[in-house]
Amino acid sequence: MFKAGTDTSTIIVEWALAEMLKNPTIFKRMQSEMDTVIGQDRLLEESDILNLPYLQAVVKEALRLHPSTPLSLPHYSFESCEINGYHIPANTRLITNVWAIGRDPDAWDNPLEFDPDRFLPGGKAYNIEPHGNDFEFIPFGAGRRICPGKQTGILFFCSIFLGAVVHGFDWRLPDGEVIDMKETPGLVMPKTIPIKAFVTPRLASTAYPH
Numbered sequence: 616m617f618k619a620g621t622d623t624s625t626i627i628v629e630w631a632l633a634e635m636l637k638n639p640t641i642f643k644r645m646q647s648e649m650d651t652v653i654g655q656d657r658l659l660e661e662s663d664i665l666n667l668p669y670l671q672a673v674v675k676e677a678l679r680l681h682p683s684t685p686l687s688l689p690h691y692s693f694e695s696c697e698i699n700g701y702h703i704p705a706n707t708r709l710i711t712n713v714w715a716i717g718r719d720p721d722a723w724d725n726p727l728e729f730d731p732d733r734f735l736p737g738g739k740a741y742n743i744e745p746h747g748n749d750f751e752f753i754p755f756g757a758g759r760r761i762c763p764g765k766q767t768g769i770l771f772f773c774s775i776f777l778g779a780v781v782h783g784f785d786w787r788l789p790d791g792e793v794i795d796m797k798e799t800p801g802l803v804m805p806k807t808i809p810i811k812a813f814v815t816p817r818l819a820s821t822a823y824p825h
């Protein structure tokens with residue numbers, strides 16, 4: 616249970632940071648939203664998350680483009696069935712390519728672009744949620760075996776962890792460092808090369824625990 620919740624969430628946070636370090640405008644916009652809502656005298660708290668739509672949109676965009684379990688978990692048909700005209704025989708192992716679904720050009724405009732605005736009002740994906748009802752966006756799976764930790768995963772692990780490190784610190788890549796976006800395939804899909812960056816505190820010193 617701990618493994619299912621921690622690897623999956625830290626992978627999302629690392630991919631979101633990598634995308635934002637590649638695109639500092641997104642990074643600055645998230646910091647600016649957080650400065651407006653939280654200020655610079657205290658750390659992010661859970662109750663702030665609902666007031667931070669841009670942070671939530673960044674987390675969703677990271678879940679879309681870099682789902683931590685790219686092939687979800689294997690499922691198995693005990694009985695034969697028809698799905699969208701496809702016949703699934705009994706006793707078949709079924710694998711859903713969540714990674715490819717999140718990049719499907721029939722479902723997403725400019726699918727390879729990291730664009731959190733698509734999840735904000737006016738964006739085409741504004742009403743699309745990762746809760747298992749919108750099949751173009753199923754990073755937590757769908758149906759009876761949907762991830763039981765999805766709320767905790769999005770809220771506590773991804774939003775609070777990502778929000779805290781972006782609000783609390785400025786991030787700078789070492790001179791000449793370019794973010795490498797290679798993926799390591801497997802049951803979970805972390806970055807192959809971890810992020811290397813300098814971080815410096817940006818809030819009032821009293822905001823940090825001593």
Ligand code: HEM
Binds near residue numbers: 627683
């Ligand atoms: C961003 C974070 C997370 C992602 C992307 C994620 C993704 C997934 C996916 C795709 C599945 C397979 C669903 C299916 O078979 O259709 C799954 C299952 C599962 N997840 Fe998560 N998960 C996350 C966080 C968590 C957390 C925080 C917990 C626990 C606290 C958790 C516990 C589990 C468990 C126990 C299962 C197996 C459920 C079953 O087979 O009935 N996950 N998760």
